[in-house]
Amino acid sequence: MYQYPTAEARIAEELAAVRPGLLPRYTAGLPGARAAVLTRLWRAFAHEPLPWITGRVRGAHALALRLADGRTLHGPLADPYATGDRVTAVRLDRDRHDDPARLMTALAVPHAAAFAAELGDSVASLALSRADADHPDEWPAGDARADDGSRDWEWEQRVVDGHPFHPNCRSRPGFSVADQLAYAPEHRPVVELGTLAVPAAECLVSGDWPDELRSGGDLLLPVHPWQAAHVLERTCVPWRPAHPLMSLRTLALDDDGPHVKTALSARLTSSVRDISAYSVEASAALTALASDLVARTDGLLHITRTLGAATAHSPDLAALLRESPRVYAGPGERVLPVAALPVSGLGDSPARLARLTRLALTVGLRLLDLGVALEAHGQNLLVVLSADGTPLRLVYRDLADIRISPARLRRHGITPPPLTGRLVTDDETALRRKLFGSLVAGALAGAAGSGPALGAALAAALPGLPRTPDLAALREGPVPAKALTLMRLSPETPGDLWTALPNPLVLEPGTRDQ
Structure with missing residues (x-):
């Protein structure tokens, strides 16, 4: 059985404690958030090679999915390239489902319970994100949201709904409401990055590591405050204020300087995010290759350079400094x-x-x-x-x-x-x-x-x-x-899994949402 309290209730309880002014909008936004996640999930059911779906029958206005256990899922036709909150409910036999987490639990396929929890987290976090968008009465004093988008972070922070096709578009397990408000880009925070000193002899460095991040024989590695508190469990020396970009773990420095990609060992959308030694070691060679490639594109493409990368031989303690895209405007x-x-x-x-x-x-x-x-x-x-x-x-x-x-x-x-x-x-x-x-x-x-x-x-x-x-x-x-949903339901299979979508040049009318 589906157990309460749900992620929606947990977020509501935390929100009431830390930002009560957002609670009415959060509650009002839950049906839309459920529809947004359900739309992404239904797209996956319609187009991914999920082993427990044994047949798909497309009618004039609806899609029926035959399941291996004899049940049938009924819903609208699914345009594989559509975005938005298009699917408000589907039926599993005679039972109507408007909650993607409850639907996944009812399906009871392998690994459904863990994925259902992620879906519930995605719904609740998406409703929270939408609640805090475009409401200047709730913005903290001194927030720069009225700016015109000329700075690095401003356009990125206006992308509220996350990945347009992944059911886990806003899943952030391990992040409390306070964490999301403090670190998630759509909430427009200023994040105080810190540094940890590591002996240079114990680090792998690629490119040019700046003098600002050196002290004697040590390298000062930029650290995200969430990582410092929850993974490293160490106190960092305050360094620079920064603004989170779409990836959350990459931030733009407050003075329009380089972007800082930090290690952030949390599962965001699908993957646990960190920075491998392989990525650090490869960064200089990739930057050199990029320069050669750009010269062959007739000025149509720029590739931002990785200025420097360093790791303390740990994916949990590493950072990359990357050129801002603004230098090419x-x-x-x-x-x-x-x-x-x-x-x-x-x-x-x-x-x-x-x-x-x-x-x-x-x-x-x-x-x-x-x-x-x-x-x-x-x-x-x-x-x-x-x-x-x-x-x-x-x-x-x-x-x-x-x-x-x-x-x-x-x-x-x-x-x-x-x-x-x-x-x-x-x-x-x-x-x-x-x-x-x-x-x-x-x-x-x-x-x-x-x-x-x-x-x-x-x-x-x-x-x-x-x-x-x-x-x-x-x-x-x-x-x-x-095949984003298949990947989440196949934890035993490493790497990417794929599906084949109808070519949009010859997309049949029967694949469109109704």
Whole structure:
């Protein structure tokens, strides 16, 4: 049986103690938050290869899913590229479910209990996030939310709903309400980063570690306060105020200086976040490769440089200093993550979306042909906009999870970087999954908001692109996407799992939400 108190009740109790003014809006927002998470979950049921779903029957206006135990799930047709709060309820046989956590519990498939808890946390945290958005009467004194978006963090902090397709879009287990208000980007906090001194001889360093973060023979490693309190259990020396970006663990320094990627050993959305020694060691070689790649994109792409990286040979105590994307915006230009386009008011123009799509595919396919598949989801991929909102150029950040093909690089006369391990592969399927799964099924789909809008943008953008085998695969085949729910229900299987979505260029009307 489903047990109370639920995550919703727990958050309400904590909120009443720390920010009672938000409680009415939080309570009013719970049905919408349940629908938002249920929409993402139903999309997964409709399109992911979940082993306990044995058949899918699409009618004119509804979808029936046959389960291995003989039961049937009934719900609306599911557009795999749609965003928002579209699915308010589904039926499991005769029982109506509007709560994704209760639905997952009722399904009772392997690992459902743990996933149900995550879904409940996602609903409650999303309702909390929405409650604190666009209500200036509740903003703390001195909060800079009225700014015009010209600083690094402002557009990023306006993305309230998190991942557009993951049911765990706001799941933050281990974070109390006070933690979320203090550290989550959508709550617009100023976070006081600290440092821990570690003997330099005990650290792995890549790139240039600044003098500001050295003291005698020690390196001063920036530490997130949540990490210091909950994982390291050590007191840090105060260092600099900073503003959390979309990833929460990466922050922009208060003086528009570099971005600081901190180790934050908490499960956010799907993964436990830390910084591996592999990432630190690879950062300098990746930055050098990026410079070579950028020179081959005719000025359409910038890649932020990792200025320095260091680890105390522990994924829980490490940091990267990365160039701010703002350095690539000229006078009157703005740079913001593609994920922020829907909340910026600039993403609702079909012409702008088509221009962005052509720009992103031109760059993404060019780099893929050269031998590098970017993980160009809406958080890593940023767009430089003119004063009137026209997409001009792209900025990519965070090279930690790209894929590199030595064979393709050599084909173009590029010496592969001295790297081994998970970043390196010549497998065409893996390379195309990395780019198309993040860019088409991720960033562009999130900006478009529906399959028909994405299909129209692709149809307008594809003519004129160089006809490569990768482009042919995109035009003619299904679109790869991470099977995010299958991954959460398969804890025994490491790494990414994938599904194939209908190509938006030929999306059948029967796959759209009704």
